[in-house]
Amino acid sequence: MMNQRLDEFFDETWEKYRKPLKNKTKSIVRQYDKYLLREGIIKPPQKIKTYNKGVIVLPAYPPPAVDNPIFKEPKKIAFIHEDVGHITGGRYYAYFMISALLELGHDVTIYSNRKAVFSHEFDQYKKPKFKIVSKTASQLATAKIPKSDVYIGSPIHGGVNAIKQAEKHNKPAYVLIFDPFPMMDKFIGKRKYTGWTHLVKGLRETDAQVISLCNETSKYIYDWLGKEREEVHPVYPCINSIILEQTEDQERQDYALFISRLVKHKRFQDCVKACAENDIKLKVISSVNGIKEKAQEYVKEYDADVDFHLRVDDKTKFEMIKQARVIINGSMFEGFGMYVAEAIACGTPFVGYDYPTFREIRDYAKAKNIYLAKMKDADDLSDKLKQALEEKKFAEPSKEFHFEKMITRIKDI
Incomplete structure (x- = not known):
């Protein structure tokens, strides 16, 4: 962990001076760091207990309740939330967490820089109080927040302020890390992760705790943020189950469905290629304002049959999932992978790359229709799509990711 901390310091000097430190200088810095530790001037880095030859082993989800859960009894909660002008999975997750806290009887006020563009999707859920306290996202870090029993921050500047308020009033703070x-x-x-310095520093130097998306992401949080296992609380995202329950069953149609932003690490081109090779139409649900030219180039390159659907509401999305023969995604990284959970909730097969959070979702839900290809192997992704289309494993809808599950989990934190 010391090496990781010093490496980050070396990176910071590069950002400031645009000149790498020489090895002799690095050696002196390391020696000075050891001196500070030895003299007790700084605290030694926290170590996480590991098992099975260094592999972190976590309990099955959900983990057991903590002693004296904070959220079991109603409290006044300040939820300091940084928002943007489009839908993101993390911000959607935050609103479901707020809804779950309200169901548990907490008095929740959102302090934000703007109204969420998707707030209408929560019309059938309990409503929190809402106050705009800053004109920009960055100003949210220093916005005035009334005294509360608990402070929750999401994501960057909201987290910074939540930690600051908790320290000021000697109250617990939780920060959402996706x-x-x-x-x-x-x-x-x-x-380079621009803008995160103050939040990472605050999490490392205080008792603020972390709410993560799942066990797999938690493993990467302990050493990075200097947290013990009991200070990181995985809470699975939930689907919009109220809307899902109001959606009628659909007849399957001959198309695959891609649900995600059209960014580089989603490897959209691999999905287009797989669908073209298997002669199946691809429908795309994306939250972006427009389709990037590169995405259209992939469609032309593979002579694929692709329809794009922008800003689709949850009811339409669930109808499309229920109609699809398969959900497909080529992502190499996800904090969770909500589209996998949504596929399971609708009984629709999923095809993607062999990524750890996908395996965790599959194993938790005991899903038998999840097809995972070798990472970055577009040919294997195409083969897995072919297998899924041939086997037609349409399962019974699962309730493992319904809203009620999140309520139960949060009560144990």
Whole structure:
């Protein structure tokens, strides 16, 4: 963990001076770090207990309830939430968490920089109080927040303020972390994470706890943020089960369905290729304002039959999932993978790459119609799609990712 901390410091010096430190300088810095630890000037990094020769083993989901759960009894909660002008999975998740807290009887106020564009999707859920307290996302980090019993922050600047308020009033803080940097580095390459410095520092230096998406992402949080296992709480995302339950059963139609943003690590081109090779239409649900030119180039390159659907509401989305012969995605990285859970909830087969959160979702739900191809192997993805289309394993809809499950889980934190 010390090496990781110093590597991050070396990266920071590069950002500032645009000149790499020489090995002799790095050696001096490491020696000084050891001196600070030895003299007790800084605390040693927290270590996570590992089992089975260093492999972190977590309990099956959901984990047992903590002693004296914070959210078991009603409290006044400040949910400091940074929003943007389009739908993202993390922000959707945050609103479901707020709805679950309201169901548990908590008094929740959202403090934000703007109204969520998808707020109408929650018309049938309990409503929190809502206050706009900043003009921009960055100003949310310093916005004035009334004294509360618990502070929850999401994602960056909301988290910074939640930690600050909790320290000021000696109250508990929880920060939602969706995409751990070490996990992103592993699966889609090392990158610079602009704007996260204060939040990461705050999480490392305080008792603020973390709410993660699942066990697999939690594994990458412990050392990165200096948290013990009992300070990281996985809470599975839930589907919009109220809307799903109001959606009628559909006859299957001859198409595959892609549900995701059209960004590089989703490997949309692999899905287009697989569908073209298996002579099946591909329908695309995306939240972006327009289709990137690159996506259209892939359609032309593979002479594929593709329809794009933008800003689809949840009712229409569930109808399309129920009609599809298969859900397909080529993503190399997800904090969770909501479209896999939605496929399982509708009994629709899923085809994707062999990614750890997909395996966790599959195993938790005991789904038998999840087809995982070798990572980045477009030919194997095409083969897995062929297998799924031939086997036609349409399962009974599952309730393992319904809203009620999230309510139960949060009560145990």
